[in-house]
Amino acid sequence: MSSRRSRSRQSGVSTEITDAQITDLVSKLQQLIPELRARRSDKVSAAKVLQETCNYIKNLHREVDDLSDRLSELLANTDSNSAQAAIIRSLLM
Amino acid sequence: MEGNAGGNKRRRVYSVEAKKVAQSAFTRNYVNYLIPALTKIKNQNTTTTSSDFKNVKYEVDMAMAFSAEGFAWSHGLKLKLLQRDEDEAPTITTEKASSNPSLKTSSDEDEKMKSELSSLRKLIPGGEEIVDEEMVTELESYISCLEMQVNVLQCLLSLS
Numbered sequence: 001m002s003s004r005r006s007r008s009r010q011s012g013v014s015t016e017i018t019d020a021q022i023t024d025l026v027s028k029l030q031q032l033i034p035e036l037r038a039r040r041s042d043k044v045s046a047a048k049v050l051q052e053t054c055n056y057i058k059n060l061h062r063e064v065d066d067l068s069d070r071l072s073e074l075l076a077n078t079d080s081n082s083a084q085a086a087i088i089r090s091l092l093m
Numbered sequence: 094m095e096g097n098a099g100g101n102k103r104r105r106v107y108s109v110e111a112k113k114v115a116q117s118a119f120t121r122n123y124v125n126y127l128i129p130a131l132t133k134i135k136n137q138n139t140t141t142t143s144s145d146f147k148n149v150k151y152e153v154d155m156a157m158a159f160s161a162e163g164f165a166w167s168h169g170l171k172l173k174l175l176q177r178d179e180d181e182a183p184t185i186t187t188e189k190a191s192s193n194p195s196l197k198t199s200s201d202e203d204e205k206m207k208s209e210l211s212s213l214r215k216l217i218p219g220g221e222e223i224v225d226e227e228m229v230t231e232l233e234s235y236i237s238c239l240e241m242q243v244n245v246l247q248c249l250l251s252l253s
Contacts, residue, residue, distance in 0.1 A: 017210070017225045028229050032236050047202060050209035053232070057216045060239040064153060067246035072149040074250065075135045 022046055029053050115161070119238055122160035123245055127152060151177070157242050158218075165227060166235045169219015 026049045030036045033056050036049060130152040134145065151174060158170040213232075214220035223231050 017207075017228075021225050021228070022206070025229050025232070028233060032233060045202060045206075047205040047209050050206060050213055053236075054209065054213050054216060057213070057236065057239065060236070060243060061216075063243050064239070064246065065150065067243065067250060068150045068153045069146055070250055071131070071153070071246065072145040075131060075149065076145055 026050075115234070116237065116241060119160045119241055120245060123156045123242065126156040126159050127245075127249075130156065153242070153246070157238060161234060161238050164234050165219050165223045165231055166217050169217070169222065173218050 026044075026046050029049050029052075030044070033049075033052050035052050035056065036044065131149065134148050134152065154170060154174055158167045158174060161167045214223065217223065217231065217235055
């Protein structure tokens with residue numbers, strides 16, 4: 001394996017990531033991503049973990065878009081929102 | 094320990110339980126931002142509903158950016174949104190992985206990993222600016238904030 005060292009302190013973007021950083025990233029992601037948490041295995045490759053992370057984030061983005069869509073429909077359909085807003089606020093605080 | 098009095102000041106909180114504090118602070122900040130913003134949209138837009146989605150999505154994203162201070166992604170998100178405000182540009186959805194021509198060497202896996210990493214970078218707002226050492230914290234916070242955002246939005250929808 002080629003040794004990679006990254007001096008990324010100064011530069012904003014670094015194309016060379018260290019092995020330790022990858023291992024750290026992969027292990028953290030395995031805990032974060034539900035897909036990966038379920039099949040807890042050390043044989044998952046780094047590329048696979050990153051790919052699953054990408055998919056997960058894309059799914060979350062899609063969900064947020066969908067929920068925003070429904071929210072805007074809701075806004076268009078409800079008449080009085082201020083009372084609801086007060087209720088929601090008090091419930092969630 | 095929490096450092097924001099009154100819940101309106103957005104200050105960085107660093108403590109042993111930073112994650113838990115950050116989570117509850119995020120949710121509170123998020124709702125605090127979004128509800129008034131949505132109410133404002135409601136009161137302003139009486140005719141066009143097509144622009145409603147854009148406005149709501151904008152506020153949803155803004156709430157996200159303002160609720161988690163101190164991260165590269167929240168900063169990047171703010172910048173993106175403020176630019177969108179000026180340009181009226183559609184959301185950037187670059188989801189294609191930049192496939193490097195792999196040379197079929199033993200580092201084929203490495204190439205794949207690198208290309209996945211760069212597409213991951215594109216998914217995070219301001220991702221191009223994130224240094225590798227920060228990638229872990231940025232991803233952690235971004236993913237958990239996204240999850241919380243989904244939860245909050247689902248709550249809002251289910252309450253009506």
